Amino acid sequence: MTIRAVEAVTLALPFEVGGPKPRFAGKPREFVHMILVRVETADGLVGWGEAFSHVAWEATAAAVTHNIAPVAIGRDAADIDGTIRTLRQIFHLFGRTGAIVFALSGLEIALWDLAGKRAGKPVSTLLGGARRDRLPAYASLMRYGDPELVARNSAKAVRRGFSMVKLHEIHEAEVRAAREAMGPGVPLTVDTNCPWTVDEAIAAARRFAPYDLLWLEEPVWPPEDYAGLARVRQEGGLRIATGENACNSLEFETMLRACAADVVQPSVTKIGGIAEWWRAAKRAEAQGVMVAAHSPYFGPGLLASMHLAAAMEGEVPIEIHWCELGASPLGGAVLPAGGVLALPTGPGLGCDPDPAVLRDFAVM
Ligand SMILES: [Mg+2]
Structure with missing residues (x-):
């Protein structure tokens, strides 16, 4: 048509x-x-x-x-x-x-x-079929640059049932505050958004090591310095996550060949959509590298990430932006409950944007 x-x-x-x-x-x-x-x-x-x-x-x-x-x-x-x-x-x-x-x-x-x-049929069926209908979600906090706020929000995310928390901080004081507020055992990751040289990133990874991080995300500028990321992996002592800025699956191949990542993070609204995300994720899966969705989205981008995650063989954590919106674009149909998202079962993505939200919040 x-x-x-x-x-x-x-x-x-x-x-x-x-x-x-x-x-x-x-x-x-x-x-x-x-x-x-x-x-x-x-x-x-x-x-x-x-x-x-x-x-x-x-x-x-x-x-x-x-x-x-x-x-x-x-x-x-x-x-x-x-x-x-x-x-x-x-x-x-x-x-x-x-x-x-x-x-x-x-x-x-x-x-x-x-x-x-x-x-x-749901998109997950078109991808080969959902292997799970409940998807693990993690809370992705904003950067506060304030240990007290980091502690308060990390603890709140854990109380809400999220089984993992991600910070967007670059200093040890905030990372320590989160770990102390959450206690041991709850997975914690730190996303730094590409601030450092390779040597600075290795030093930061070593400073963060005592706080038991599941991964350190994008520690190096520029993000496509895969040889540099591989060095941080080898010498910093932390697992490295990257990939939200890689906007085609070939770049993921380059990244994987350079041994730059323990966790790859394709982003469906950036990489070219569902098919390109799938190709990137399958390359990673074939090499035994974990896939995590870069998905700080609230609409069809979140739904697409969920269908992709559901159809993958291994469990793919979904990133949920720690942010209360004035209105939910999906009308509240997709909200994490106890840190878990329920995959919509309707045809396509399974949920259209709420007409009332389109009416009230559209920019003309
Ligand atoms: Mg990130």
């Missing part, structure tokens, strides 16, 4: 993070912005995707509207690989990651939603 319309729907949602509003790129972040990608076929069937956007949401929305939509409209909605390959080839001179690749990721997810709805 032909694609009739491709539209970016931007939501701006108020949020609370259990501390002061985070600053990003020089500005306080007042809203969580989301770019939903709505795709309609000639017979009126609608699929929904989500494109990575964060604080550069204007760029992703423009890429959907001005670059992705004109190419996709008129193509066969069932030809997902062909459409994505065409888009990647046309726009590769603008980079192999960034707004255009995020925008086509949103389109791809919407096309899978449509494929599932047309077949009357």
Whole structure:
């Protein structure tokens, strides 16, 4: 069936993070912005995707509207690989990651939603079948840079039933505060978002070692310094996680060949969507490397991550952003209970965005 319309729907949602509003790129972040990608076929069937956007949401929305939509409209909605390959080839001179690749990721997810709805089957079934319907979720805290806030929020996440907590901190005092607040035994990870040289990262890993971390995430700048990450793995004494900034599966092959990761973290709204996530994850699985979903999302991106995780052979933890939104884009249908997410069983992704949230929070 032909694609009739491709539209970016931007939501701006108020949020609370259990501390002061985070600053990003020089500005306080007042809203969580989301770019939903709505795709309609000639017979009126609608699929929904989500494109990575964060604080550069204007760029992703423009890429959907001005670059992705004109190419996709008129193509066969069932030809997902062909459409994505065409888009990647046309726009590769603008980079192999960034707004255009995020925008086509949103389109791809919407096309899978449509494929599932047309077949009357969940996306996980199209991927070979769900191996589990309850998915382990972990709380992914914001960066507070304040040991007291880190302790308070870590303890609260454990009380809410999350079986694992991830910090976004770079100093030992905050890591120690979390471990002391959580007690021994609850898995703790630290995501640093690429701050250090290789030598600095090795030194930090050694400082963090006493706090029994399950992994240290993206400790090195730039993120694609895989030889550097491999050195941190060997000399730092901690397991290394990386991959959210790798925006095609070939990059995962390079990463794995360099022995750069103990845990790989493909991100469905960035990597090119569901099929590319699957290819990256399968490469890792074939080498016995753990897969964890990079999924601090609240809409179709979270749902897609869940279907992918459910269809994988090994257990794939799902990242849940530690953040109370003013309204849930999925109408509360997908909320972690006791640190576990229930996989939706309906066709496609299993849940459309809540029309009331689209009405009340869309940016015009
Ligand atoms: Mg991360």
